[in-house]
Amino acid sequence: MPDQKIVLITGGNGGIGYATAEALARxxxxxxxxxxxxxxxxxxxxxKLSEQKGSxxxxxxxxxxxxxxxxxxxxxxxxxxxxxxLVNNAAIxxxxxxxxxxxxxxxFETNVFGVGRMTEAFLPLLRKSSNPRIVxxxxxxxxxxxxxxxxxSAPYNAYTVSKAALNMMALCHMEQFGDEIKVLVLTPGxxxxxxxxxxxxxxxxxxxxxxxxxxxxxxxxEGHRDSDRKNMLKEGGTFPW
Ligand SMILES: NC(=O)c1ccc[n+]([C@@H]2O[C@H](COP(=O)([O-])OP(=O)(O)OC[C@H]3O[C@@H](n4cnc5c(N)ncnc54)[C@H](OP(=O)(O)O)[C@@H]3O)[C@@H](O)[C@H]2O)c1
Numbered sequence: 001m002p003d004q005k006i007v008l009i010t011g012g013n014g015g016i017g018y019a020t021a022e023a024l025a026r027x028x029x030x031x032x033x034x035x036x037x038x039x040x041x042x043x044x045x046x047x048k049l050s051e052q053k054g055s056x057x058x059x060x061x062x063x064x065x066x067x068x069x070x071x072x073x074x075x076x077x078x079x080x081x082x083x084x085x086l087v088n089n090a091a092i093x094x095x096x097x098x099x100x101x102x103x104x105x106x107x108f109e110t111n112v113f114g115v116g117r118m119t120e121a122f123l124p125l126l127r128k129s130s131n132p133r134i135v136x137x138x139x140x141x142x143x144x145x146x147x148x149x150x151x152x153s154a155p156y157n158a159y160t161v162s163k164a165a166l167n168m169m170a171l172c173h174m175e176q177f178g179d180e181i182k183v184l185v186l187t188p189g190x191x192x193x194x195x196x197x198x199x200x201x202x203x204x205x206x207x208x209x210x211x212x213x214x215x216x217x218x219x220x221x222e223g224h225r226d227s228d229r230k231n232m233l234k235e236g237g238t239f240p241w
Contacts, residue, residue, distance in 0.1 A: 011090030015193030019214030025054025063114030
């Protein structure tokens, strides 16, 4: 444990978060903490990963709930005393054009405020690591450049707005933390998960296996894309901001 890199993944019980946990857990240099808002779902994920002999634990974590986040900080501090990598992966998707205040607030609670809350809360533990990093999982849909050029047309307005806001938060984090904490932003690719609630439907539209995203995120965590780290990363390239 002292030599392992401690990685906390929000939304680590399913989809891309789980795939990332699986990719990391196969490598003994990592200890993965699955953050899961549902303890039952988290236990199921933990059992599957433990069967594969991964070094994995579980913490209850709802990024919209300050008490849950504070309690997770206490647990990680007590058990590990530091955090090498925070993966801000948890998000919700809302279909449709609505950008009412209610819809925006609902989506921003998780996709934007949740990321801000997690990052602030875990800063002291990240600062106790000798080489900390924060990985923000965004979406190419949040690219202002692609939207302005007419290349992006997706019926998920509030989600799109939230990811554009996340991108700016990430750029502000990069500026704020400089070389003290490496901040990386990535798009995980189009993969079949519960985002939107219809993984089979996504698969029919060409979505790939989330395992691909997990392997890619592991390479970013390992530092293989650090030379590109002022960019929005995708596998094999970058996305315009
Ligand atoms: N799938 C894609 O093609 C795609 C493309 C671009 C970007 N992304 C991004 O990839 C990331 C992962 O999404 P995914 O595709 O894996 O979706 P997913 O299968 O729906 O997984 C989302 C995860 O976030 C968790 N979550 C949601 N709200 C939460 C909260 N308040 N607190 C803590 N956890 C919460 C979910 O928990 P529950 O299981 O309890 O719901 C789930 O574990 C997101 O940031 C998404 O925007 C995905």
